[in-house]
Each structure stands twice: as C-alpha cells, then as structure tokens.
Amino acid sequence: MIDKALLVEVADCLKKSVFGKIKLDSDQKLIELILTFAVTIKRTLAGCKLDFIHPSADSLKYQGYVYRFMALFAQKRQVEVDQNDVSYLANKLLSCDYHNTYxxxxxxxxxxxxxxxxxxxxxxxxxxxxxxxxxxxxxxxxxxxxxxxxxxxxxxxxxxxxxxxxxxxxxxxxxxxxxxxxxxxxxxxxxxxxxxxxxxxxxxxxxxxRNQQRNLSALVICENGIGTSAILGAKLKREFSEIKEVKTSRVSALNQIDLSNYNLIFSTLRLKGFSRDYLLVSPLLLDDELIKIRAYLKDYEQKYPQPVPAKQVVEEKHPHSVEQLAKLSISTLFCSELVNGIKIQQLEYNSQDLIAVIQECLAHSDSTLIRKQMPVAKNLLKRVRMAPVGIPNSHIALLHTRSPEITRCSFTMFDLDNEISLQSMDHDTIQVKRVLLMLAPDNLTAPEQRVMSTISSMIIMSSQNLDLFTNGSQKEIKEAIAALFLQDLKDRLLGNQ
Incomplete structure (x- = not known):
C-alpha cells in the first residue's frame, strides 16, 4: 500500500530531524512512527484532510520536531500539511517518547x-x-x-x-x-x-x-517549579546535612530529568502512576513534616546502607598449591587461545532469513573448526526454535551450540550487510546487524565451560557491554574479553572464587 521509496525517504528524514531528539524503547515504536508519518504524507498528497486535532499538553516541542521533519521532506517531495496534521504527528511523537511512558x-x-x-x-x-x-x-x-x-x-x-x-x-x-x-x-x-x-x-x-552514592541528592517536584519550590529546596538543605544536592522541577518537565541521579524525591502534589517512591510534603515544610522527613531518611539509609568493600584475603595455608597451579596454567592457555581466535567477519549480501544466515555463518567459519556442518546447523536451528536468540535492547543475536563435530571452542562475530528482524528474549522485535556465534565441542571440561559462560554473561551484563559487542572492533572486543579473563584468574589466585 505504501511505496518503498516513500518509506525510505520518511525514515531518512525522521533519522535526521526526530529520532535523535526522542527516546524509543522498542523497534515497534520506530516502525510505528515511520508508518504514521508515511501514511500522513500519502493521505495529504491524496487531498484528504483531518478533522480538528487537539494538541496534547506539552506537545509544543514535538510540533517543532514535526516542522523540522517537514522542512527536510519538502526538499525531496512537494507536500503541504496543515496544523491538524502537525498536531496529530506531534501527539504521536509525544506518546512514543520513552520518557513520557510512566x-x-x-x-x-x-x-x-x-x-x-x-x-x-x-x-x-x-x-x-x-x-x-x-x-x-x-x-x-x-x-x-x-x-x-x-x-x-x-x-x-x-x-x-x-x-x-x-x-x-x-x-x-x-x-x-x-x-x-x-x-x-x-x-x-x-x-x-x-x-x-x-x-x-x-x-x-x-x-x-551504577554505583550507589552516599551523599544524598533530592529532587523536589512542584506544580510550576518556581517560588515556593525554591524555599522548599533551601529548607531541605538547611535542615538535613546528609542531603548535599537539591534540584527543583515542575511536574510537566519530569520527562526531561534522569531520575536515577536522585536518592530522594519530594513532591508537593500527588503523582499518579509515578514509578519511584516519593514523599508528599507541603511547600512550606511544617514542623510535623520535618519529623516525617527524618523518618524517611532513616528508613532509606537502613534499607540501602553504604556498601562496604570486601577485603581480599589470601589464606596462609596452601595444601593444594601444585594442583591449583596446574589448573590455572591450563585455564590460562585455553583463555589465550580462545582470545587469539576471536574474529569479526563481514557477511556480504546476506539473506534476511535466519536459517540461511546460520548456514552462511558456518560456511564462513574456519575450515579446521567444524568437521561436518549439517549436524552443527541442525543443533543451532533446534536452539533457535526453542527460544528467541535476540539480545534484549540491542542489535545483536547470540547463537551457540556444542557438538562432537566441533573441534575446539571459538567465538566469531558476523556483521550483516542486510539487517534481519528477530524476536528478542524479552519478546520484543529487534533489528539484528551482528550475529555472535559461540561453538564448542561436546566434551567440554568444567574450566572450559566456565570460560565460555563468562563470555556469554559478559555480553548482557551492562549497556556498555551491549554497545561494545554491537559496534566494537575486533581489537576492542579481544582486549575487553582478555581483561575479563585476567581479572577472573587474579580472583582465583587470591582465593576469591
């Protein structure tokens, strides 16, 4: 129904004018916006007008994004939109912006x-x-x-x-x-x-x-963010020495604030559906409310005490030192060989069908790694059918299997010329641009299993790691995995694991 060229033009203009300004929490919302803008343009070109659209509260900046989009799109095709179209699209952007979902x-x-x-x-x-x-x-x-x-x-x-x-x-x-x-x-x-x-x-x-902070920071939410909110913020800092920082905000601007920066939240009005615990107070902070805040602070510090760093202790007696040294030597050699074998390869003109991509990945693998490709491919397909292989909140998929036809452990990444749509483990749909392939023999030892599990756990451990495995170079990923292995070996030497 919608011309592919139009979709491509809309996506390109949205990328330049809108997507950098809002936060989308799923690929479905990105697709939804591309389709919505494309349908709007198609409808407008056909001469069909909307009835009156009431602009949502706080949609003014989103109207600005729509005008910016239209200015870019007008360089490609001549199109005229009226205020109702702008309000409609701005309301859609507002509803899709991740910061407004709470x-x-x-x-x-x-x-x-x-x-x-x-x-x-x-x-x-x-x-x-x-x-x-x-x-x-x-x-x-x-x-x-x-x-x-x-x-x-x-x-x-x-x-x-x-x-x-x-x-x-x-x-x-x-x-x-x-x-x-x-x-x-x-x-x-x-x-x-x-x-x-x-x-x-x-x-x-x-x-x-994230690191837990001890110098407490507080956010004060008021209806308009001026006047009494400043008095409230100043009084909080004066009365409670543990509160080192206070920021005030009007409720309509909450979507622009990173709430994770604040330990405590105070509000002068009720916040329906708000995700965080907060304390409802009056703008003037009466004496009985000071008592309530002291209890609030005490309760917070009891629930989340200052973390005490664990001491590293090396035992004085070493009854199994020779055996332990031998195990560490084997682990070190295995880790070194695995890291040296890590590669990133480009799959040119790849199919957008996952089964075909799996076969292409195996065909591009080291010829000494796999004896027979068909049993390995069947194992991978069985894993894919069992549960989604897309990594949540990323553009990568992890394929892994063990087989007697695999000669050694390996970790290879394949960059796709053509992204493929896959379901992620959290049931979302993601666009995969890099496939991570982990292969291992059927008879893995316990230390080898530990090392392979360390890599797979590392991938999903943080947003920084997800970005590394999505966009990082071969050298960067090798260095990061090697550093993780070194830390693991140090911990075992010190007796922490």
Missing part, C-alpha cells in the same frame, strides 16, 4: 504497575540496593511484567538457556530474592525458570551499571 497506564496496567513497584521494593530491601532509583529500569521492568501478567507474550520455554542460566549462577542471592518476591507479588502468575532469569537480567544489568 503516566500512560490504563487502570488494569496501573494496578499491575503498583504490584511491580512493591516487588522491586522488596528485592531492593533484601539486597540493600535501591533498584527503584532509575526510572528507566522501572519502566522496562513494568512494561515487561505487564506483558507477562496480561498474557500478551508467550513464556520462554522451561528449558535451560545458557546465556540466562549463567546469570543465575553469577548472582545467586539476587536470583533467590527475585524468585521469592515474585511468588509473593504475583502468586497466580507462574513463570518458567528462563523467564525468571530474564527478569534477573534487568536487575543484574542495573546492579552492575
């Missing part, structure tokens, strides 16, 4: 979001780590759980998925807390082990991506 739940979703908040709060208290601090994290988890509870997505299978199973071994206490409080918060919603480990992925990413 106040868009319907009543059913709002009830689920309250339970998610309680679930995250319990896990935070158990782990003494404030997971609620980052609004982006809370939004992702809430969106994911709403999909699970409302049965909008199929559960991951109740079979081990190696990249997720490795996380539960790396973060056993966090995983136990998630299992415990999921059953308390959602007793009627059974999750497979893989689904629980996927939720663990969100928490583990947050756990490793």
């Amino acid at each position: 106040l868009t739940y319907n009543e059913r979703e709002l009830a689920i979001s309250v339970k998610v908040k309680e679930f995250v709060q319990h896990v935070s208290e158990e782990m003494h780590w404030d997971f609620q601090k980052d609004h982006s994290f809370m939004t992702k988890v809430t969106k994911h759980v709403i999909g699970l509870v409302q049965h909008k997505v199929a559960l991951l299978p109740d079979t081990p998925i190696e990249i997720l199973a490795g996380l539960s071994q790396k973060f056993p206490d966090l995983y136990l807390a998630i299992q415990k409080y999921w059953h308390l918060a959602f007793p009627e919603n059974y999750l497979t082990a893989s689904e629980l480990q996927l939720i663990l992925l969100y928490f583990a990413n947050e756990y490793t991506s």
Whole structure:
C-alpha cells in the first residue's frame, strides 16, 4: 500500500530531524512512527484532510520536531500539511517518547504497575540496593511484567538457556530474592525458570551499571517549579546535612530529568502512576513534616546502607598449591587461545532469513573448526526454535551450540550487510546487524565451560557491554574479553572464587 521509496525517504528524514531528539524503547515504536508519518504524507498528497486535532499538553516541542521533519521532506517531495496534521504527528511523537511512558497506564496496567513497584521494593530491601532509583529500569521492568501478567507474550520455554542460566549462577542471592518476591507479588502468575532469569537480567544489568552514592541528592517536584519550590529546596538543605544536592522541577518537565541521579524525591502534589517512591510534603515544610522527613531518611539509609568493600584475603595455608597451579596454567592457555581466535567477519549480501544466515555463518567459519556442518546447523536451528536468540535492547543475536563435530571452542562475530528482524528474549522485535556465534565441542571440561559462560554473561551484563559487542572492533572486543579473563584468574589466585 505504501511505496518503498516513500518509506525510505520518511525514515531518512525522521533519522535526521526526530529520532535523535526522542527516546524509543522498542523497534515497534520506530516502525510505528515511520508508518504514521508515511501514511500522513500519502493521505495529504491524496487531498484528504483531518478533522480538528487537539494538541496534547506539552506537545509544543514535538510540533517543532514535526516542522523540522517537514522542512527536510519538502526538499525531496512537494507536500503541504496543515496544523491538524502537525498536531496529530506531534501527539504521536509525544506518546512514543520513552520518557513520557510512566503516566500512560490504563487502570488494569496501573494496578499491575503498583504490584511491580512493591516487588522491586522488596528485592531492593533484601539486597540493600535501591533498584527503584532509575526510572528507566522501572519502566522496562513494568512494561515487561505487564506483558507477562496480561498474557500478551508467550513464556520462554522451561528449558535451560545458557546465556540466562549463567546469570543465575553469577548472582545467586539476587536470583533467590527475585524468585521469592515474585511468588509473593504475583502468586497466580507462574513463570518458567528462563523467564525468571530474564527478569534477573534487568536487575543484574542495573546492579552492575551504577554505583550507589552516599551523599544524598533530592529532587523536589512542584506544580510550576518556581517560588515556593525554591524555599522548599533551601529548607531541605538547611535542615538535613546528609542531603548535599537539591534540584527543583515542575511536574510537566519530569520527562526531561534522569531520575536515577536522585536518592530522594519530594513532591508537593500527588503523582499518579509515578514509578519511584516519593514523599508528599507541603511547600512550606511544617514542623510535623520535618519529623516525617527524618523518618524517611532513616528508613532509606537502613534499607540501602553504604556498601562496604570486601577485603581480599589470601589464606596462609596452601595444601593444594601444585594442583591449583596446574589448573590455572591450563585455564590460562585455553583463555589465550580462545582470545587469539576471536574474529569479526563481514557477511556480504546476506539473506534476511535466519536459517540461511546460520548456514552462511558456518560456511564462513574456519575450515579446521567444524568437521561436518549439517549436524552443527541442525543443533543451532533446534536452539533457535526453542527460544528467541535476540539480545534484549540491542542489535545483536547470540547463537551457540556444542557438538562432537566441533573441534575446539571459538567465538566469531558476523556483521550483516542486510539487517534481519528477530524476536528478542524479552519478546520484543529487534533489528539484528551482528550475529555472535559461540561453538564448542561436546566434551567440554568444567574450566572450559566456565570460560565460555563468562563470555556469554559478559555480553548482557551492562549497556556498555551491549554497545561494545554491537559496534566494537575486533581489537576492542579481544582486549575487553582478555581483561575479563585476567581479572577472573587474579580472583582465583587470591582465593576469591
């Protein structure tokens, strides 16, 4: 129905004028915006006009983005749009902007979001780590759980998925807390082990991506952000020495603020659907409210005490030193050979069918790595059919298998000329531009299994790592994996693992 050339032109203009200004949390929203703008232009060119469209509150800047888009598009094709078209498209941009999603739940979703908040709060208290601090994290988890509870997505299978199973071994206490409080918060919603480990992925990413601060910072939310809010902010700093920084904001500007920068949030008005805990106070901070704030601070510091760095201790007695040294020597040699064999290859003119891409990846692999390609390809296809292989919030897919036809462990990355659409582990659709292929013999030793699991866990451990494995060069990825292996070997030498 829509000409491909028009879609390409619209996507190009959106990329230059809009996509850098807003944040989209899924590829579906990107596709939705391209289609919406293309349909609007097609309708306008056909002479069909919209009835009156009321512009949403706070949509003024989005109208500016629409005008910028139209100016760029007019250089390619002559098109005339009226104010109703601009308001319609601006409203669509506003609704798709990730920063605005926390106040868009319907009543059913709002009830689920309250339970998610309680679930995250319990896990935070158990782990003494404030997971609620980052609004982006809370939004992702809430969106994911709403999909699970409302049965909008199929559960991951109740079979081990190696990249997720490795996380539960790396973060056993966090995983136990998630299992415990999921059953308390959602007793009627059974999750497979893989689904629980996927939720663990969100928490583990947050756990490793951010440092807990001790000098407390506070955000004060008011209706207009002037006048009494300044008085409130000054009084907070004067009365509470542990609060080192105070920022004030009007409620309409919340979507422009990174909430993860603030330990405490105070508001002079109720915030329906707000993802963070906050304390409702009057603009003048009365005496009884000062008592309430002291209790709030005390409660916060009890829940999330200052983390104490663990001391590294080397035992004085070494009854198995020779055996340990031999194991470390073998591990070091294995790690070195694996790192030296890491490659990035280009798949030119690749098919957009995953089965064909798998066959192309195997065909481009080292000729000494695989004895017979067909059994290995069948193993990989079996893994793909078992559960999604796309990595959440990325543009990469991880394919891995073990087979007697594989001669040694290897890690190879393939850059695709043509991106392919795949389902990710969190049931989203992503555009994959790099395929990570991990291959291993069937008879892996325990140390070798540990090393391979270390790489797969590293990939999903943080947004920085996801970016590294998506866009990094061969040298950068080799250096990062080598550094991880070195740290692991040092920890084992010091007796920490």
